[in-house]
Amino acid sequence: xxxIVELKDVRKSFGNxxxxxxxxxxxxxxxxxxxxxxxxxxxxxxxRCMDRLETIQGGxxxxxxxxxxDDDVDLKSLRRDVGMVFQSYNLxxxxxxxxxxxLAPRMVKGxxxxxxxxxxxxxxxxxxxxxxMDYYPEQLSGGQQQRVAIARSLAxxxxxxxxxxxxxxxxxxxxxxxxxxxxQLAADGMTMILVTHEMAFARKVADRVIYMRDGKVHEMGSSxxxxxxxxPELASFVSESAEH
Amino acid sequence: MTYQFDFGAVLAYWPLLLExxxxxxxxxxxxxxxxxxxxxxxxxxxxGGSSWARAVISLYVEFIRNTPLLVQAYxxxxxxxxxxxxxxxxxxxxxxxTVNIGAYTTEIVRAGIESIHRGQLxxxxxxxxSRTQTYLHVxxxxxxxxxxxxxxxxxxxLMLASSIVSxxxxxxLFGMSNRIQSETFRNFEIFVVLGIIYLLLAMLVRxxxxxLGLAMFPRRRKLGTSL
Amino acid sequence: xxxxxxxxxxxxxxxTIVLSLLTFLFGGLIGFVIALARISPIAAVSRAAAAYIExxxxxxxxxxxxxxxxxxxxxxxxxxxxxxxxTFALTLYxxxxxxxxxxxxIQAVAKPQWEAAECLGFTRWQRMRAVxxxxxxxxxxxxxxxxxxxxxxxxxxASLVVGYAELSYNxxxxxxxxxxxxxxxxxxxxxYFAICYPLSVQSRALERKLNVGxx
Numbered sequence: 001x002x003x004i005v006e007l008k009d010v011r012k013s014f015g016n017x018x019x020x021x022x023x024x025x026x027x028x029x030x031x032x033x034x035x036x037x038x039x040x041x042x043x044x045x046x047x048r049c050m051d052r053l054e055t056i057q058g059g060x061x062x063x064x065x066x067x068x069x070d071d072d073v074d075l076k077s078l079r080r081d082v083g084m085v086f087q088s089y090n091l092x093x094x095x096x097x098x099x100x101x102x103l104a105p106r107m108v109k110g111x112x113x114x115x116x117x118x119x120x121x122x123x124x125x126x127x128x129x130x131x132x133m134d135y136y137p138e139q140l141s142g143g144q145q146q147r148v149a150i151a152r153s154l155a156x157x158x159x160x161x162x163x164x165x166x167x168x169x170x171x172x173x174x175x176x177x178x179x180x181x182x183x184q185l186a187a188d189g190m191t192m193i194l195v196t197h198e199m200a201f202a203r204k205v206a207d208r209v210i211y212m213r214d215g216k217v218h219e220m221g222s223s224x225x226x227x228x229x230x231x232p233e234l235a236s237f238v239s240e241s242a243e244h
Numbered sequence: 245m246t247y248q249f250d251f252g253a254v255l256a257y258w259p260l261l262l263e264x265x266x267x268x269x270x271x272x273x274x275x276x277x278x279x280x281x282x283x284x285x286x287x288x289x290x291x292g293g294s295s296w297a298r299a300v301i302s303l304y305v306e307f308i309r310n311t312p313l314l315v316q317a318y319x320x321x322x323x324x325x326x327x328x329x330x331x332x333x334x335x336x337x338x339x340x341x342t343v344n345i346g347a348y349t350t351e352i353v354r355a356g357i358e359s360i361h362r363g364q365l366x367x368x369x370x371x372x373x374s375r376t377q378t379y380l381h382v383x384x385x386x387x388x389x390x391x392x393x394x395x396x397x398x399x400x401x402l403m404l405a406s407s408i409v410s411x412x413x414x415x416x417l418f419g420m421s422n423r424i425q426s427e428t429f430r431n432f433e434i435f436v437v438l439g440i441i442y443l444l445l446a447m448l449v450r451x452x453x454x455x456l457g458l459a460m461f462p463r464r465r466k467l468g469t470s471l
Numbered sequence: 472x473x474x475x476x477x478x479x480x481x482x483x484x485x486x487t488i489v490l491s492l493l494t495f496l497f498g499g500l501i502g503f504v505i506a507l508a509r510i511s512p513i514a515a516v517s518r519a520a521a522a523y524i525e526x527x528x529x530x531x532x533x534x535x536x537x538x539x540x541x542x543x544x545x546x547x548x549x550x551x552x553x554x555x556x557x558t559f560a561l562t563l564y565x566x567x568x569x570x571x572x573x574x575x576x577i578q579a580v581a582k583p584q585w586e587a588a589e590c591l592g593f594t595r596w597q598r599m600r601a602v603x604x605x606x607x608x609x610x611x612x613x614x615x616x617x618x619x620x621x622x623x624x625x626x627x628x629a630s631l632v633v634g635y636a637e638l639s640y641n642x643x644x645x646x647x648x649x650x651x652x653x654x655x656x657x658x659x660x661x662x663y664f665a666i667c668y669p670l671s672v673q674s675r676a677l678e679r680k681l682n683v684g685x686x
Contacts, residue, residue, distance in 0.1 A: 090367035322652035435537035
């Protein structure tokens with residue numbers, strides 16, 4: 001197995017606040033990695049750095065063959081290789097579901113409308129929302145919007161998908177439908193990194209669990225570490241999460 | 245009350261009035277088209293350009309918004325003439341109105357652009373859209389849709405304000421009143437007739453904008469809600 | 472540049488200021504009545520106020536000027552002086568806009584407060600005076616200051632139909648004599664700017680302060 005994501009001693013500050021203080025881990029092709037930790041531990045920032053929404057200031061980051069610390073990193077091809085799904089969905093409110101999905105294939109890859117429509121058909125079926133093709137985002141529930149956002153990313157056929165707390169804004173029922181879509185993606189062999197609070201989901205689907213604390217990887221391993229944590233900090237984090 | 249109203253004397257000049265209406269509508273149309281182009285362009289620079297370009301735009305906007313249209317029209321039209329440049333009067337008037345409405349449009353569109361959530365930009369970035377593509381499809385279009393009601397009102401005001409260029413000799417609807425006045429001396433009746441025509445024109449322009457809005461913004465047409 | 476011309480511009484500026492103040496005074500008084508009428512529980516009153524606003528805002532100020540200048544003599548009054556006619560027309564104009572602005576402010580605070588005051592057993596007018604208006608006043612100040620800018624700018628139109636000698640009028644006269652449009656209209660524009668820009672800045676600052684206070 002080859003690593004598709006390699007972080008070595010990654011550092012990042014916002015002003016005087018050092019958010020990432022030397023983060024190192026790898027994720028292999030086809031793996032599902034869950035990053036967990038308290039808010040403020042730097043997990044979302046680490047994820048956002050991987051799609052270059054934030055630039056790193058130290059260390060190195062290799063994502064799908066792109067060395068992100070280089071100034072001449074080819075952002076366009078990086079973003080073709082990496083898909084990102086956000087907590088707040090960020091669907092384009094003035095476009096219908098199918099237009100949301102077709103926009104990037106047409107603009108970025110220059111695909112013809114008819115072909116883009118076929119791609120949209122395929123990915124929207126994957127998330128089970130074919131009948132909502134011509135709806136506007138505001139007509140959909142939060143869970144449905146998030147599934148459309150996933151489909152929109154999939155339409156670019158990424159090699160790696162990043163999920164930034166994608167169920168945090170949803171109530172439990174709607175969370176379930178989004179997690180099922182993600183589980184199916186994992187089963188299809190997609191490489192995924194997710195920042196999440198869903199311990200049960202991480203336990204079930206993640207090949208690798210990364211526990212971050214104070215801007216560093218505090219403990220890392222298979223999902224077994226959630227059952228038998230090695231450090232007292234992870235142990236208390238897991239038991240706190242279970243209470244909620 | 246001994247005064248005898250005589251609207252017939254004024255209405256007898258209907259061909260002049262019609263010509264005036266046509267000129268007013270043409271002035272309004274061209275100033276609207278150019279005004280929106282200038283306004284959208286300046287708003288983009290105002291929100292994302294270099295710091296000196298922003299300063300230039302904000303100087304333009306503040307200066308126009310804090311001085312009267314009449315003085316701007318005098319300054320531009322008599323000014324251009326004093327340089328020895330001969331422009332058709334309608335062109336000069338269109339320039340004056342466009343410079344004026346462009347500044348108001350800039351402010352309105354800027355507010356629309358600033359109301360677009362940062363997450364929208366991040367989503368577009370992550371999908372690989374270029375800066376220009378993002379601006380066109382993810383920023384400007386929804387921004388225009390959002391501020392469209394405010395823009396419509398502003399352009400109805402523009403149509404009414406275009407009467408001011410009669411003072412530099414444009415024979416648009418209001419300008420025609422001078423001619424009718426000097427021939428009929430029915431001053432009050434003229435203004436009553438003009439008032440009614442302007443009220444109808446305001447309704448016409450408003451309806452035009454509403455229909456255009458429905459054509460341009462399918463989301464609005466389908467859901468009937470504002471963005 | 473000629474000092475007599477500058478003096479004439481300054482005199483014009485004084486005319487602009489006088490007309491602006493008169494307009495704000497009378498426009499404000501009538502605008503307040505319009506605002507109250509607009510939210511009146513009597514449907515006919517509220518509809519009449521709405522029609523007044525709709526019609527006044529649908530007319531060019533120039534047409535209002537003409538109606539106010541030539542109208543009074545028809546109804547048997549002596550014809551108005553330019554200042555009186557201009558004040559009359561601008562008052563109509565300002566009262567419609569201020570009425571609409573203030574109606575918005577009153578309604579913004581009214582809904583929740585209204586019910587609370589109702590429970591306390593106030594009469595309608597007591598509620599209005601003791602509860603609604605003091606709060607509405609606070610949020611009304613920024614847009615009102617902003618509208619003063621519109622008043623000052625629109626006094627320039629009084630130079631046209633009614634021929635009131637204010638800043639634009641005097642600038643035009645000077646230009647007819649000197650034919651230096653960039654210079655004299657430029658100075659006139661700067662004078663308007665000197666009045667309007669501080670008002671605009673103040674309006675925005677008040678608006679920001681209000682928003683911070685509300686959060």
